[in-house]
Structures are given as structure tokens and as C-alpha cells.
Amino acid sequence: MKRTIVRIVLFLCAVGIAFFISSGRSLTQKEVVRNAMSEQQIRKSVIAGTWYPADANELRKEIRELLDLARPVKIPGNIIALISPHAGYAYSGPTAAMSYRQIKGQSYDAVIIIAPSHREAFQGASVYTGDAYETPLGLVPVEKTIANALVQIDPVIRSSMDGHREEHALEIHLPFLQETLKDLKIVPIVMWDYSLENCQKLAAGITKAVQGRNVLLIASTDLYHGYSQEECEATNDRTIKNMLKLEPEQLCERFQKQELQACGAGPVIVVEMVAKSLGADATKLLQRTNSNEVTGKDGGYVVGYASIAIYTKSSDMQTIDKASKVGVDMGLSDDDKATLLTIARQAIECAVSGKSAPKLTVSSPILNEQRGGFVTLTKHSQLRGCIGYIQAVKPLAETIQEMAQAAATRDPRFTPVKKNEVDDLHIEISVLTPIREISDVNEIEVGKHGIIIERGMRSGLLLPQVATEYGWDRTTFLQHTCQKAGLPMDAWQQKDTVIKIFSADIFEEEE
Numbered sequence: 001m002k003r004t005i006v007r008i009v010l011f012l013c014a015v016g017i018a019f020f021i022s023s024g025r026s027l028t029q030k031e032v033v034r035n036a037m038s039e040q041q042i043r044k045s046v047i048a049g050t051w052y053p054a055d056a057n058e059l060r061k062e063i064r065e066l067l068d069l070a071r072p073v074k075i076p077g078n079i080i081a082l083i084s085p086h087a088g089y090a091y092s093g094p095t096a097a098m099s100y101r102q103i104k105g106q107s108y109d110a111v112i113i114i115a116p117s118h119r120e121a122f123q124g125a126s127v128y129t130g131d132a133y134e135t136p137l138g139l140v141p142v143e144k145t146i147a148n149a150l151v152q153i154d155p156v157i158r159s160s161m162d163g164h165r166e167e168h169a170l171e172i173h174l175p176f177l178q179e180t181l182k183d184l185k186i187v188p189i190v191m192w193d194y195s196l197e198n199c200q201k202l203a204a205g206i207t208k209a210v211q212g213r214n215v216l217l218i219a220s221t222d223l224y225h226g227y228s229q230e231e232c233e234a235t236n237d238r239t240i241k242n243m244l245k246l247e248p249e250q251l252c253e254r255f256q257k258q259e260l261q262a263c264g265a266g267p268v269i270v271v272e273m274v275a276k277s278l279g280a281d282a283t284k285l286l287q288r289t290n291s292n293e294v295t296g297k298d299g300g301y302v303v304g305y306a307s308i309a310i311y312t313k314s315s316d317m318q319t320i321d322k323a324s325k326v327g328v329d330m331g332l333s334d335d336d337k338a339t340l341l342t343i344a345r346q347a348i349e350c351a352v353s354g355k356s357a358p359k360l361t362v363s364s365p366i367l368n369e370q371r372g373g374f375v376t377l378t379k380h381s382q383l384r385g386c387i388g389y390i391q392a393v394k395p396l397a398e399t400i401q402e403m404a405q406a407a408a409t410r411d412p413r414f415t416p417v418k419k420n421e422v423d424d425l426h427i428e429i430s431v432l433t434p435i436r437e438i439s440d441v442n443e444i445e446v447g448k449h450g451i452i453i454e455r456g457m458r459s460g461l462l463l464p465q466v467a468t469e470y471g472w473d474r475t476t477f478l479q480h481t482c483q484k485a486g487l488p489m490d491a492w493q494q495k496d497t498v499i500k501i502f503s504a505d506i507f508e509e510e511e
Contacts, residue, residue, distance in 0.1 A: 041130030043188075047168045048136050051088040052175060056136040063179045066093050070101035071469045073286055073381070077314040079103060081217035081275040083243065083268055085305035086115065086169040091291045092222065092305040098287040098381070099218075099307040100176040107182040109213040110143035112206060112274075114267035115170035115220040117163035117192040124156035125202045126163045128188040133171060137178045143185035146209050150187065153205040156198060163190030169220045169264065194266030196252045203248075203273035210278075219271035221264025223304030224290070232290050233420075235261050236304040243308060244283045248272035261304075275310045284309045288380040296415060326447050326465045330431055330505035336364050337429070337507045343397055344375055344404035344427050345509075351405040352419050362397045371396040372432035374463060374504075375403040377417070379424050385411040390435065390452070390461065390502075400429060428508035430463050435502045441492065444474050444501055451481045452500040453492060460485025465506055 048054040053062060066089070084099040085092035117126075129147045132139040151159040164170070170188050177184050191202065206217075224235040239260040242251050248269045255265040262268060286307040292298065332340075339362060347357045362368060373396060374388025385407035389399050404427070408417040417425065435452065438444070444451065450464040460481050467477040478499075479489040491497050 040132065042139065043128060043130060043133045043164055045133075045135050045171060046166050047171055051168055051172055054136055059136050059175055060179065062089060062093070063097075063175055066097035067101050067104065067176075067179065068470075069094065070097040071381075072101055072471050073098075073284065073309070075102065075284055075309055075311055077282060077311040079216070079309050079311045080278050080280040081219065081271045081310040083219045083221060083271065083306065083308040083310070084173065085222050085307070086172045086220045086264070087222055087291070087303060087305065088172075091294055091303070094294065094382070095287045095289055095305040095307050096173070096176060099309070100180045102286065102309055103216065104180040105182070106180075106216075107214075108185075108216045110146050110185050110187050110210070111177060111181070111216045111218060112146075112187045112189065112210065113170055113173055113218045113220065114189045114191065114202075114264075114270055115163075115167060116264040116267055117167060117190050118169060118263070119166050120163050121192050122160075122162045123193050124158055124198065125189055125191045126158055126160040127151050128161070128164045128190075129159040133174055133186065133188060135171065135174050135178065137175050140174050140178065141185050143187050146213065146215075147187045150205055150209040153208055154201050156201045157205045163192065164188065173218060173220060191266045191270070194252065194255065194269060196249065196256075199248070199252060199266060199269045199273065203270045203277070206270070206274045207277045210274075217271045217274055217310075219264060219267040221262045221268050223263075223306060224261050225263065225301075225303050227299075227301055229290075229292055229299065229302055230420075232292075232302045232304050236288065236290070236306070239304075240285060240288060240306050240308070243268060243272075243306075244285060246272055246276060246280070246283050246310065248276070272310065279312045280310045282311050282313045284311070285381070287382055289382060326468050327430070327506040328433065328448065328503045330433065331366060332431065332505055332507075333364075336367055339364065339367065340397065340400045340429055340431075341427055341507075341509055343401050344429060347401045347404040348377075348408045348417065348425065348427075349422055351409050352417050352422060357401050357405060360397050360401060367397040368395045370394060371399060372435075372502075373399045373403060374430040374432070375400060375407045376428040376430070376463070377407050378426045378428070379421060384408075384417065384421075384425060385414050386463075387411055388430065388432070390432065392432075392434070396431060426509055428465075428506065430465070430504040430506045433503045435500050437498060437500045441474065441478060441499065444477070446472065446474055446477060448503055449501040450504060451477060452502070453478070453481045453485050453487065454498040454500070455485070455487055455491055455494070455496055458485045458487055460487070463506075464504055 053059040082099040084096050132141045224232040252269045254260045288306040290304045292302045370392040372389045372392045377385040387406040446467045452461045462481045478492040482491040
């Protein structure tokens, strides 16, 4: 009986080997990769198709559009950490994009992402030490050297799936990172307990684990959650002001007392602690907003968002002097500029209160000359209105007064500015030179010229400062001006397109 069984086994083995040899088939490269992936520990996406698009092309397009609209901010040093929001892209995407625009094209040994746990309560901190997180844009590998070292440092820092299973607050950042960084590797950390002791232990562990490595820290957090727009703005004011102080111990105390509000309080505290230990000594608010401002709602449930850079001030950073500023000098004195800024602010205050602008009496000859001009309003680094006269049709002081009111109340892209927003507005004025048509685009100097593109009934204008704020070259500047006109991006190359240029004396209120 035993001999019979042995013969059967040998026969089946022989048949199998013969079949394999006769087929002459080997595994394809895709099958090898698929088999290898099946053996890896992959944390699959749980928010694709809800918090952001599930289709890779659609997701990539949305992120690139958000990044394209985000402007680079002059940060006088080396960014060590970012505080960035984690709502769906339709809500906090523009604010998050401001964070990731600042590090676009950089390369790090690892990005340490710390997110709060919204669905699971646990002590300590949970580090995912598997192989990768997955998004529609592909796999994001875990930097295992740091991750494995981290979980050996203190018992409160554990290798675990706790907090990672269904959490959106960490995953939401990954597509942005995939689109902005080279050779991305991450260390994913989720925490629930933000007691001072827990924050200190996690911060100490991270600091030790990343010694000698070039890392970026990210704290994932939204701010106020509730039903009062007024309370949202007031609470966010307090919270952001305290986060910018870079005093994490005091920040923790105020979070514990519920004087401040952030669902990612723990990640913010820990990231500030680690950033300071790595030499960070300064912060900069990149952008702040809330869900009502983004969606145009008035009332209902509202959530606050902010992007903040934490950096090490560099002694080598040179301050931009007047000779290298955007635009040109048109002979306006400092007193002339201060007068125009005052006129603009008073005009806005009157407009939002339903009052007539005050009668102008200016003695400076240049302010009585007919000049074109634009008034640009921003709120928390976000455009809030921009309108101007292209041609010199009125005295400059009158032009600025009228355009300030128009920017605040008649820009069709925005709802009219409300009284409670005026203090948060930042005013920039551009006094224009005469406009001239050109036949050679090589005449355009980025940083000096603005562009007007006209074809048929369509026209678009971008001020000189726009190209430098977004880091565009001449071609990109031309393409975006075409887009502003509602034309194809290559319309500037077509014969029936008229291209005009101008410059401007550009100045703004002090921060």
C-alpha cells in the first residue's frame, strides 16, 4: 500500500515538472512585482473617492491645480516642519496646498507625519512599521530604519495598527507629498493622548531617532469645529497666535484647559517640540481660512484651517532691497504711498458700512496726476479682491479710492467684504505705467512687466508681481494670462492675439 502511494506521488510530481518544462513559461515582470507586493504589508487607502478623488489622473489634476494657485512665500531660512489641515480637498485643499507649495521639489530622507486619532482611543503613540501606505497615486514606502528605531526607544511608542486602520488625518497628506517631493519615504505616526508627558516622550523619541538625518515634520490638524462663525474666527485667532509663539509646553497647557481648539493638538505640540530640538526658532503663518469662507456658506457647521511653516532662521538670507523689488520706481515718495494706503483703507471702511467715501484733498502733485492703478486685497494670505483702472482716466488718489471700494465690494469672484473682515484685510497698491503693444515676447521681463492679452472680445491681465509670487518663467506667465482671458494657454503664440505690457510701482501695508 505504501509503495503504491509513493508511486502515485512520484508520478504526479513528474507530470507537474513535465508540464512546467513543456509549457516553457516564466513569470512576467508584472507578475513578479504583483507577487512581491502581495507579500508586503500595505495600508490601503480608506478615503479615496470620498475625501479626494479615487481616479489617479483626476486626483493628480486636482492637486496640481491647487498647488498652481498656491503662492510661494518668502521664508528667510530652512523649513523644519509644517502644520497643515486634514479635511477633504474641497474644504482645506487650498490651505494645505500653501504648505506643500513651499517645499515643492525638495528631497528628504524621511517625512515624519503625526496625525490625531479620530476613531480609536489609545495611550502612547502608534507607529506604522509596515512596508507602505497606498493612495491612487501609488505606494508610499515607510522609512523603516527610523520607524523601527523609534519603537525601540520608549514603551509608549509602539509598532501598531491602532489609529491607522480608518484614519483620514494622516492619509490625506500623502497625495500632496507624492506630487511635491522627490523619493518620498514616510514615518506614519498616530496619537490620541496629548498629555504633556506623552507629548514629551514621543518628541524625545523622534528627536533621537532622526539624529543626523534630513527630515521634514508634519503636524496634521484642523482648528475650531462648531456652529458659530464668530466663535470660529475668535478661537482660531487665539489658537494660531499661540502656535506661532513656538512655546509647545505652554501651548499644551492651554489646549488642556480648552482655551484653544485643534483636533490635532497633540501632533502640533510634538512637532513644535521636535522642531525646536532640531534648531527651529521661527514660524510663519502661510494661510488661514475656514470651511464657510471656502464654500461661500453663511452659517451652519464650520471648521477652521491653517498652514504654518516652522523654520530655522538663516544668517545668509539677504533682504530684498529696493533695487531688486518687483516693478519700477515711478517717483512716489514714502509719504505719497502712505497717503494712498490710508485713502484705500478709509474707502473700504466706508464702503462696507454703506457710507460715502470722504472727499479727497491731497497736495502732492503726483497724486493729482491721471494714472492707472489697481488695489489688491488679501485676507490671511488669500486673495479677497482685485480691481483697477488699466488706463489713466482719473487723478491717482481718486483712482485708488474708487478701486479700493470696488475691490472690496464689486469683484465678481468674491462675496462683498463684511465689516468684521476689514481688520484682517491686507492692502497692496499697484500704480501703472502707460501700456504699450509688443510684437516680440522676449521684451517681457519677469519681475518688471505685467501682461495684457487680447483676442477678439476676450482679454486678460496679470500684474507684474503675480509671476514672481508664483515663481513663473516668461512662458508660464504668458500661458496664465491667456487662461485669465478665457483663451487656450497657447493663444499667445497665435497671430491674431494682441500682447501688451506695462509695469507698476507696487507697495503695500506693513505686516
